[in-house]
Amino acid sequence: MRYMLIMRSTPEAEKFVAENVDFSEIIAAMGAYNEELIKAGVMLAGEGLTGPEEGFVVDFSSDPPVVTDGPYAEAKELFNGFWILDVSSIDEAKQWARKCPLGPGVKLEVRRVSETEDFDQDNEWIKKEATWREENDPRYAK
Helix, strand or coil: EEEEEEEEHHHHHHHHHHHHHCHHHHHHHHHHHHHHHCCCCCCEEECCCCHHHHCCCECCCCCCCCEEEEECCCCCCCCEEEEEECCCHHHHHHHHHHHHCCCCCCCEEEEEEECCHCCCCCCCCHHHHHHHHHHHHHHHCC
16 A cells, blocks of 8 residues: 655744754754665655745646746645655554654645556556556566
8 A cells, every 4th residue: 555645834834944943954854764764665755845936836727727836825834745655554654654753833644545456447548557557667567
């Protein structure tokens, strides 16, 4: 089972950290956490994201969709990074999420990543995706 841990923080938490925490301490804590995930064999991916000023939002409420450059004044929480873990159960995902070295004003949203098997196996696009995965991802090779 794969789970995505989505790191979210408030702009206030971001400001507090920037003004009060040595960035090398953050890197060390995250590095140690990532190393623990890797040694346990559960980390498939994990990345931090740049600030919202380097991003954009595509709003599909109109046709054509509207692109708005960051930063986003309406954002109450910022999506700062993620991990994708391959674990045996939701309980194991919870255990790893609780160990993440985050502080006040930061949350982890944890969601199971859909698997091809979750969908109708007779659907032509699900069949194509299975073929693409077998051809391109060694984890799915037969």
